[in-house]
Amino acid sequence: MKRVIRKVAVLGSGIMGSRIACHFANIGVEVLLLDIVPKELTPEEQSKGLDISNKNVRNRIVNAALESTLKSNPSAVFSKKVVSNISTGNFDDNMKDIASCDWVIEVVVERLDIKKLVYDQVEKFRTPGTLISSNTSGIPIHLMAEGRSEDFKAHFCGTHFFNPPRYLRLLEIIPTPETKPEIVDFLMHFGDKFLGKTTVLCKDTPAFIANRVGVYSIMALLHLVEKMDLSVEEVDKYTGPALGRPKSATFRTTDVVGLDTMINVAGGLFNNLPDDKAHKLFELPEYVKKMQENKWLGDKTKQGFYKKVKGADGKSEILALDLKTLEYKAQQKIKSSTLEATKLVENLRERMKVFAKGTDKAGEFFRTSFFGLFEYVSDRIPEISDELYRIDDAMRAGFGWELGPFEVWDSLGIKNAVEGMKKYGNEAASWVHEMLAAGHESFYKVENGIKKYYDIPSKSYKAVPGSEAFIILDNIRPTNTIWKNSGTTITDLGDGILNLEIHTKMNTIGGEVIQGLNKAIDLAEKDYRGLVIGNDGANFSAGANIGMIFMAAVEQDWDEINMAIRMFQNTMMRMRYSSIPVVAAAHNLTLGGGCELCLHADHVQTNAETYMGLVEFGVGLIPGGGGTKEFALRLSDEFKDGQIEQAALRDRFLTIGQAKVSTSGVEAAELGYLQKDKFSITMNRSRLIIDAKNKAIELAENGYTQPVKRKDIRVLGKQGMGIVYAGANSMFAGNFISEHDKKISEKLGYVLCGGNLSQPTLVSEQYLLDLEREVFLSLCGEKKTLERIQSILTKGKPLRN
Incomplete structure (x- = not known):
């Protein structure tokens, strides 16, 4: 049966409900957003002579929630224009309207009794065969399906979006035993291709995969703080970008998300996992309990692990919490020989080895925390997942880790790490020892450009499902590189298409990139039929190398600047007027010279999250x-x-x-950086290179002629x-x-x-x-x-x- 999603109903307009509604609106789906009817009038409504029958009154809760979400920063929508895809209503008057919806997503308060009351209403009006799912993060999915009709059960599933849904790529799919397999397959595919998500199939276990592992990691760290006498500043320095994690690291992230949120999830795990070996770690340390009592919950209460204050000079200052005295103090600069050593290592996997060998506090912290994490995730198979790659996928997409736990383990060498774990009182699961005994020394390997994972039941390597839909340059570069210099690599993507990859710092454009661009055009015009310019890095390009321009200007070497700019211009023109189609695969920062490159491409295959501008x-x-x-x-x-x-x-x-600078690929078009019929949007970042390649093939096969x-x-x-x-x-x-x-x-x-x-x-x-x-x-x-x-x-x- 062909299933098309044209209209979605979102039941519950809180922070998650409204943001989920906005993300469906982003992709052009019609959305019906519903919530409860207020129980009483506000003083303002009374002064206007309104009563509870007034439509504005009845929809006050849902409209206020949506309005609040639309004001949020960063924005929940790609463009203000997509808001027209959302209509609002209430459970009493508009639940009947879900009959016209292809998918109903429940996002009400985390109470089973309330969810069941909502499902009673859904059963009355839902058209048989349509999808029904819950965004719960804490209630077992099978409990919500109890007592429902057979058709409801067959089309019911957990769909756990991570907040904010537009930006965090994880979507956990949690079926029940009664969910039809084709429904699971559809949700996995739709989430990937149309919503731009990393879809991870989960078992119906407490907190599913990402929160189970992520909250374990945070709670273990909260206890480790006391054991190692670590400060807030030290932890955030050790667990930030140097480790391949977000800039907000651990404590800043907790402040943003809300300490109460983390406490609630940890409490649920403590109550529901009495047999977990790490059970005691889910209990709150005393200093966290005191923070909870003081209502120091983070940004929502104006103070948490950090507090923003104004100094005597009127300037703002961010203080850090002393976890021993629970007093706020000026942040201390963190010095670490291990961290200094990591700055010299660009490759994250190699950087992990530097951390593991560190002889100071940072090195000890790394070994203690990661050896515990390795034990925990290996013990979770097959409890939360039969396949190890799903755990890595969930942590990368849900918590912003560049490397999942098994990938970090691989980077250290499994055997070396297992031996190190024993010294710290940690033991890998038996299947890891069996794997090593059989001569398998890595969790992942790449064969013929295909990433494979170690499959525990078959004791062999299998291709990561869905990877054939992606082109991962890291996987094909070793065998398909045909030319490179210090700033670029030219790779054969197959089917007559080349790829030019920029890999300078921030992918800035200097002489080596200009050389690479010209070489790629030379090669493509001679022996190929198209060129893609794209990379798997954090950004497409942050622009031209202004450091070089600055140095030449200080030296008043105008001839050198003139030559550099002329060369850049000529290369852009050569790209525009080459005999082969050129497709730019833009994503994230696409600024200055990176934007100019896109302006001169025949087509821009842009990721939805593209921040483009001439700056x-x-x-x-x-x-x-x-x-x-x-x-x-x-x-x-x-x-x-x-x-x-x-x-x-x-x-x-x-x-x-x-x-x-555009706040999305959609807005880049509204600002004139992208031209009608000369750009396409790819929702899933992982599909960007292959979509760009397919566009280059399409242009070539449609009879591309040199302009x-x-x-x-x-x-x-x-x-x-x-x-x-x-x-x-x-x-x-x-x-x-x-x-x-x-x-x-x-x-x-x-x-x-x-x-x-x-x-x-x-x-x-x-x-x-x-x-x-x-x-x-x-x-x-x-x-x-x-x-x-x-x-x-x-x-x-x-x-x-």
Whole structure:
């Protein structure tokens, strides 16, 4: 049976319900969001003479919850426009409307009795055969299905989204014995491809997979703090980016999520897992109990492990909690020889070995915490999962770990780690010893570009299911690399398509990247039929290497800057006018030069989470790699019947002049960075490279022909510059921009309008590129521009001077 999701009902509009509703709206699904009817009027409603029958009153709870979610930062929606996909209502008046929905998702309060009352109503109105699921994180799924009809049970499943649903990629799928297998398969596929999730099949055990392992890890750490006399600052330094974890590390994350949330989940595990070897670790340490009593629950109560205060000078300062005295104090800088050593190691797996060999507190912390974690996760098979890769998937997608526990274990060498564990009183599960005895020395291995995991029941390696739908560059690079330099690697993706991977720091674009781009085009034009530019790193590209520009400008080596910018421009033009289709696979930060690269690609296959923008204005420059030229070209194409549209000029100018960065791939199109019919959105980041490859194949097979360079770009000359200058003067007079901002604005307008032309004129791309480069060079000679660049390079902060 073909199943299509056109309309979804979300029952419960709290934080999770509203955000789940927003994420379905993001992908274009119609959403019905329902909640309870208020029991009484507010004073404001009474003053207006309203009664409980009024629709606005009856929908007050759901509308207020949705409004609150739409104000949240970061945003729950890709664009304000998607909000129109959501309609609201209440359980009493609108439960009947779920009859038209293809999927009903229950997200009400975590009480079984209340959920069952809601399901009684769902049974009355739900159309047989439609999906029904619960987002519970703490109630056994099978208990919720008790007493329901056979059709309800067959189509019922747990679908546990992680908060916030837009950004955290984990979706746990928890079937009951009565759930039809095809329903499970559908949810796994839909969550992956359409919702952009890492879907993990879970058993119906307490806290499922991610929270079971994640909360164990946090609770073990909370106890380890006392044992090793660790400070809040030390723990967050040890468990942050150096370890491949989010910047918020452990205690900052707990403050954001809420200490009460962690306490509730830990309490549930303590009560429901009396036979767990780690049972005592789920009991709260005394200092956490006191924090709970004091209601120091984190951001929601304005203090937790950290507290933001204002000093005597009026400046804000974030204090850290002393876990022994429970007093807040100024944060201490953490010094560690182990951490210093890890800074020299880019590869995370190699960095794990440095941690494990550390001779200071950080090394001891690593061994104590990870050896305990290795024991715990190995003991959880087959209790929470039959396959080890599901545990790694859940921890990466749900908790933001770059490496799951079995992947970390692999990086240390299983045998070495098992021997180390014994010294710390930890013992790996018997199946690990059996695996080693049989000569298998890793949990994962790659064969012919396919990632395989050790399957315990068969005692052999099997392909990770679904991996054939992805292209993981790490897996194919060893065998498919055909050229590389210090900043790029060219890989054969198969089917006549090459991939250029940038792997400089933050994937910035310098001379080595320009060389790689030209080499990739050379190779593709000669022997292949298309080129993808993409990577598996954290970002597509944070832009051009401004450090190089700064050094040359300080030395006043204008010829070198001119040559570098000309080379960048020429490479962008060569890419645009090559004989093969070029597809950029954009994701996360796609800024400055990275954005300009996308502007010149034939197609941009963009991940939904793409933050794209021309941000050069922030460092006192204008886009110099063809970005300003490209906006002038697109502006020309927007003029209708030769008429000057001031609004179009203003919008294009402000996008660059305000250094606007999209908050999603959808918004990148709204800002003009992506063009209609020349971009596609991939929801699941893991599918991005293969989707880009398929697009390159499609363009080639549809008869791609080499474009002709444009010579018909209509620019407005002085007529347009007058509009720009008037706007810049007005903003300066109102103290909205500085004098240097005004100067940059005028120079930006000069290029967008084609310079000092007496009337609207048709010009070529090269004409505009020359203007762009001329202005870029002139701004490099400005003292205030150099001050802005220096601020970014040394402090990481923009300077307004």
